[in-house]
Amino acid sequence: MRITRRQKTSGGVICAQKTCPKEQLPYIGGPSRSFKHKSPAVSVEAKPSRDIRRLIELMAALRTPGSGCPWDLQQTFATITAYTIEEAYEVADAIQRSDLGDLRDELGDLLLQVAFHARMAEEQGAFDFGDVVYAITDKLVRRHPHVFGDLKHLSPEAVSGLWEQIKSEERRGKSEDATRSHLAGIPLALPALTRAFKLQAKAGEVGFDWNDARLVIDKIREEADEIEAALDADDRTEAAAEIGDLLFALVNLARHLNADPEASLRATNAKFERRFAFIERALAERGTSAEKATLVEMEQLWSDAKRAEANGKDGDLTPERMRDSPLL
Numbered sequence: 001m002r003i004t005r006r007q008k009t010s011g012g013v014i015c016a017q018k019t020c021p022k023e024q025l026p027y028i029g030g031p032s033r034s035f036k037h038k039s040p041a042v043s044v045e046a047k048p049s050r051d052i053r054r055l056i057e058l059m060a061a062l063r064t065p066g067s068g069c070p071w072d073l074q075q076t077f078a079t080i081t082a083y084t085i086e087e088a089y090e091v092a093d094a095i096q097r098s099d100l101g102d103l104r105d106e107l108g109d110l111l112l113q114v115a116f117h118a119r120m121a122e123e124q125g126a127f128d129f130g131d132v133v134y135a136i137t138d139k140l141v142r143r144h145p146h147v148f149g150d151l152k153h154l155s156p157e158a159v160s161g162l163w164e165q166i167k168s169e170e171r172r173g174k175s176e177d178a179t180r181s182h183l184a185g186i187p188l189a190l191p192a193l194t195r196a197f198k199l200q201a202k203a204g205e206v207g208f209d210w211n212d213a214r215l216v217i218d219k220i221r222e223e224a225d226e227i228e229a230a231l232d233a234d235d236r237t238e239a240a241a242e243i244g245d246l247l248f249a250l251v252n253l254a255r256h257l258n259a260d261p262e263a264s265l266r267a268t269n270a271k272f273e274r275r276f277a278f279i280e281r282a283l284a285e286r287g288t289s290a291e292k293a294t295l296v297e298m299e300q301l302w303s304d305a306k307r308a309e310a311n312g313k314d315g316d317l318t319p320e321r322m323r324d325s326p327l328l
Contacts, residue, residue: 056129059115063123077120084113085189096266142166182206193261196251204255213256219249275305 048054062072087110094103115129122128143166146154154162171185182205186198203209210216223246230239254261279301283293290298 055111055115056119059112059119063119072116075116075120077117080113080116080120081189084110084117087113096270142170191262193247193251193265196248197255197261200248200252200255210252210256213253216249216253216256220246220253223249271309275302275309278305 061067062069065073087106091103091106091110094100094106114132118127118129118132141148143163145151145166146159146162151162171180183199183202186195186202188195190198200209210219223242227239227242227246230236230242251261254264279293279298280290282301282304283289283297
């Protein structure tokens with residue numbers, strides 16, 4: 001019997017080979033921190049299952065020296081990290097596209113990442129999948145005293161404040177260093193826009209913040225002027241640094257407006273793709289292409305696409321609809 005599973009085109013988190021042999025499986029422990037006990041060996045069934053234990057068993061099989069998958073056996077926490085991040089983004093992409101079928105598959109890929117990391121940790125005697133589940137269930141109970149404790153009938157705002165208070169207490173409990181920065185604990189691997197947002201929010205908790213969004217706009221103008229000055233001085237290194245400052249200020253404005261900068265930029269990316277696709281289709285109808293078109297032609301088509309969106313036609317920016325529109 002052999003375990004067969006699909007192979008991702010990216011060559012990422014899935015085994016580099018299309019099949020992996022059956023395996024004698026170790027005990028899948030809980031939050032006991034004991035990794036010495038083994039249950040009687042069992043064989044892995046080569047069929048899908050709704051039972052989470054099957055995923056854990058398959059991961060153990062893939063990571064077993066001698067009979068597992070060569071690609072999976074080569075991986076470490078460091079080499080898998082990029083794929084973990086990629087899978088999280090693919091989950092977000094499925095949500096953005098409202099594709100629930102794809103979301104189901106992508107959540108499975110992300111869950112595989114959890115199982116992969118937990119298996120490698122178990123091999124090192126650090127923790128196992130059961131410990132991961134124990135840790136998150138313990139945290140959920142601890143952070144929801146209004147559900148599992150005596151605090152009742154809290155508003156959503158009060159719940160959010162309570163959550164942050166509990167998190168702050170947890171962080172203090174983990175560190176005995178009185179000089180620990182208030183900004184500590186924000187992961188370095190976060191997308192830059194998200195991390196900037198979180199850094200600013202943390203600083204704002206102690207009063208280091210503007211009290212008016214218009215003041216942030218003044219800061220944005222200041223940063224734009226500094227970029228222009230750097231360009232006038234032909235100092236591209238300084239200009240690049242000032243662009244970073246400008247982006248940081250723009251994130252700050254988004255935060256003051258309760259807008260997620262990542263979501264805002266994703267929406268703009270999608271809008272750009274949609275409008276550019278219209279340009280390409282329109283040019284193709286004229287027997288030409290973006291490579292051959294002039295900038296003036298493409299800018300005119302871009303304006304056409306913008307006008308169609310402004311009049312509620314952004315869901316179908318096709319040249320045919322644009323041509324038939326009495327507004328253009």
